[in-house]
Amino acid sequence: MRILDIAIKDLQQILRDRRAFLFIVAMPLVFTFFMGFAYRSMSQAPDPRLPIGLVDQDAGGELSQALGEGLAQAESFRLEAISAEQAENAVRSGKLAAALVVPPGFTRSVLAGTESQLELVVDPFSNRGQSVMEMVRPLVMHLYSSVEIAEMSLRAVESHIPFSSEVARQQELLAAFDTSWRAWDTSSEQGIAVEQVTSPPQAAHAEPFAGNPYNQASPGILVMFTLFGLITSATLLVQERRARTLQRMLTTALHTWEIMAGHLLAMFTLVLLQGLLLVVFGQLALGVNYLRQPLGVLLVMVSLAAWASALGLLIGTVAKGDEQVIVIAMISMFLLSALGGTWFPLEGAGRAFAAVGRLTPTAWAMTGFQNLLVRGLSFESTLLPFAIQLAYALGIFALAAWQFRRQAN
Amino acid sequence: MNDDLAIEVKELRKSFGSLQAVRGISFQAAKGEILSLLGPNGAGKSTTISMLAGLIAPDGGQASIMGHSITSQPHQARACVGVVPQDIALYPDLSARENLSFWGKMYGLRGAMLKSRVEEVLQVIGLTERQHDRVGAFSGGMKRRVNIGAALLHTPAVIIMDEPTVGIDPQSRRYILDNVKELMRQGMTVLYTTHYMEEAAELSDHIAIMDQGQIIAYGTHDELIRLVGEQTRLDLGLSVEAEGILPAWQEVEGVFQATASDGIATVLVDDSNRVLPRLFESAGKAGVRINSVDIHEPNLESVFLHLTGKALRDD
Numbered sequence: 013m014r015i016l017d018i019a020i021k022d023l024q025q026i027l028r029d030r031r032a033f034l035f036i037v038a039m040p041l042v043f044t045f046f047m048g049f050a051y052r053s054m055s056q057a058p059d060p061r062l063p064i065g066l067v068d069q070d071a072g073g074e075l076s077q078a079l080g081e082g083l084a085q086a087e088s089f090r091l092e093a094i095s096a097e098q099a100e101n102a103v104r105s106g107k108l109a110a111a112l113v114v115p116p117g118f119t120r121s122v123l124a125g126t127e128s129q130l131e132l133v134v135d136p137f138s139n140r141g142q143s144v145m146e147m148v149r150p151l152v153m154h155l156y157s158s159v160e161i162a163e164m165s166l167r168a169v170e171s172h173i174p175f176s177s178e179v180a181r182q183q184e185l186l187a188a189f190d191t192s193w194r195a196w197d198t199s200s201e202q203g204i205a206v207e208q209v210t211s212p213p214q215a216a217h218a219e220p221f222a223g224n225p226y227n228q229a230s231p232g233i234l235v236m237f238t239l240f241g242l243i244t245s246a247t248l249l250v251q252e253r254r255a256r257t258l259q260r261m262l263t264t265a266l267h268t269w270e271i272m273a274g275h276l277l278a279m280f281t282l283v284l285l286q287g288l289l290l291v292v293f294g295q296l297a298l299g300v301n302y303l304r305q306p307l308g309v310l311l312v313m314v315s316l317a318a319w320a321s322a323l324g325l326l327i328g329t330v331a332k333g334d335e336q337v338i339v340i341a342m343i344s345m346f347l348l349s350a351l352g353g354t355w356f357p358l359e360g361a362g363r364a365f366a367a368v369g370r371l372t373p374t375a376w377a378m379t380g381f382q383n384l385l386v387r388g389l390s391f392e393s394t395l396l397p398f399a400i401q402l403a404y405a406l407g408i409f410a411l412a413a414w415q416f417r418r419q420a421n
Numbered sequence: 422m423n424d425d426l427a428i429e430v431k432e433l434r435k436s437f438g439s440l441q442a443v444r445g446i447s448f449q450a451a452k453g454e455i456l457s458l459l460g461p462n463g464a465g466k467s468t469t470i471s472m473l474a475g476l477i478a479p480d481g482g483q484a485s486i487m488g489h490s491i492t493s494q495p496h497q498a499r500a501c502v503g504v505v506p507q508d509i510a511l512y513p514d515l516s517a518r519e520n521l522s523f524w525g526k527m528y529g530l531r532g533a534m535l536k537s538r539v540e541e542v543l544q545v546i547g548l549t550e551r552q553h554d555r556v557g558a559f560s561g562g563m564k565r566r567v568n569i570g571a572a573l574l575h576t577p578a579v580i581i582m583d584e585p586t587v588g589i590d591p592q593s594r595r596y597i598l599d600n601v602k603e604l605m606r607q608g609m610t611v612l613y614t615t616h617y618m619e620e621a622a623e624l625s626d627h628i629a630i631m632d633q634g635q636i637i638a639y640g641t642h643d644e645l646i647r648l649v650g651e652q653t654r655l656d657l658g659l660s661v662e663a664e665g666i667l668p669a670w671q672e673v674e675g676v677f678q679a680t681a682s683d684g685i686a687t688v689l690v691d692d693s694n695r696v697l698p699r700l701f702e703s704a705g706k707a708g709v710r711i712n713s714v715d716i717h718e719p720n721l722e723s724v725f726l727h728l729t730g731k732a733l734r735d736d
Contacts, residue, residue, distance in 0.1 A: 013526075013531075014526060014527060014529075017523065017526040017527070021512070021515070021523050024515065024519070025512065025514055025515065028514055029514075255508075255509075255510060255511070255512070255513070256506055256508045256509075256510040257510045257511065257512060259476055259506065259510065260504065260506055260510035260524075260571075261527060262475065262476055263474040263475060263476060263499060263502065263504040263506075264499060264500075264524075264527045264528055265496045265497075265499050265500040265528070265529065266527060267496075
């Protein structure tokens, strides 16, 4: 209960500070508009689809044909036929987001019930790579499941009326597969071997903003100003030490962790409220469809608020004065924002820049948002960004807690 | 453990690097009494109460508050204490009432009890009329009163006050001293640190005089005064260097000691009315003119001077 009292007191103090309105509300809204205009030209990219290569070594095979059709029909992909030799280099260089390799005799092997695996050449650590893996997997499962269903239905027929010849059986099996493939609407669990290669993103294939420049500007500014907003709450911690109110708290029966948790809760709430405000603004005024996957957006925001508030606690405990808070918070904001892709998508940056950028928690917050807003992926696509951001939160909090306890003692 | 004791300190020690801030001090405060720690800046008073308040851990020795050890039962000990820090430890952007409510909650008060205690404390500190004003807009004396009020909310058994009258106007000082006496009448035990001997003399049941991390004298006001043997100190300004007249004055009946420094002769006597005419007579005979006379009746300042050879307010 006293944790809540400390948090409420902090929020009371922050909201009475006129600078807070400027940092938390006014500036993010203005910057969102500004950045949105800046992205407008970038949003007119010629083809928003992810380039994916198909290496069809099973030419003429019914299953590989079905797979090619499925990929070609997928709205998210731009399919290119390539040779086996080209596949790895094309992915490594970033020309293709991934390449799907269909081995020789794939159709025959699968229909005969012998093992034959597709191979997806992909960089699993790139945003594009993750997206491709997520989108290709259901298609492949669809294929294998269709074969299995066709086989089962054939066995059922066969138990009553045996086929006159093996050729007749194969024809019937292919017909059953075709029916199942076209009727199929869900997925099952089947395997696909993924060969992992590392490639940089490439500017020429920068992800577009799905037709709305604010799909980048709105979450970008949200993430950036989350860090900017930390100035007010971290300053509060410094003032708490300077005014000796922290020491006074320590003379009560409070535990150190309760004091820390109270301040953290205030920062977390503030960041979350600021985020919600910007999400509502983005949804209503800028046409950013956050509410398409509200749970996914919430997961990204909660994990963002978790590490950002832990960072605020760390800045507040490390800084010796108000000026230091501003300097440290600004440096953190500019570094993490620029590296983490809040100003421009990391896919549009150079190889080294993007690699470093992906080490920042901001990049994972942006990945979570972009998976939902730009790539149109499902809620599940935010689980990895959520988990990684939480891991960052734990790490930063551990540092802040150590420093806080050191000061308290 | 003696049930009549609110505070019990035995051989408490604390060092900061090579500096021994507190050197094995021991003292006790009975329930309902006011005990003052009197000493100059740097004597170790604040370090001592910081240890009792749980802010810093002692290096050695033991201390308990209301029977709870400050080292093995710190939370129970702290729950019995209200600490009035030397600095104004309040939130300037919150009102007096909001500050008191917040600190009341930190002490575990809730609901109707919290509300009623805040009202009572606002009355005690005389700020009911200004309760909704921001503390940042208050005068130094008013801030001090809120600072004290915040420690009274949970009606603690022991109040620790660290130099609560530093830097305030005489009116607010009077207000605070009267409040401290009222707290004692309500049965609270007060541990009061000050370097103002008048405050220690007025308030205290017992006084512990500290210097260089040690308690150099402990007792009631009268007991401490008796340490200097009821001597009155005369500071006499002379027209010439005083050394020449000192041997003659030391022979005067009723003079215990005569010393000189910077043209001022300091003479310890048993009765100034009786001895002063004799000193004038002796000076006249020696051709020395006495320009000024300051008479100092025995007080805690004299005790400190007597025990340490330096003034209490030497910083």
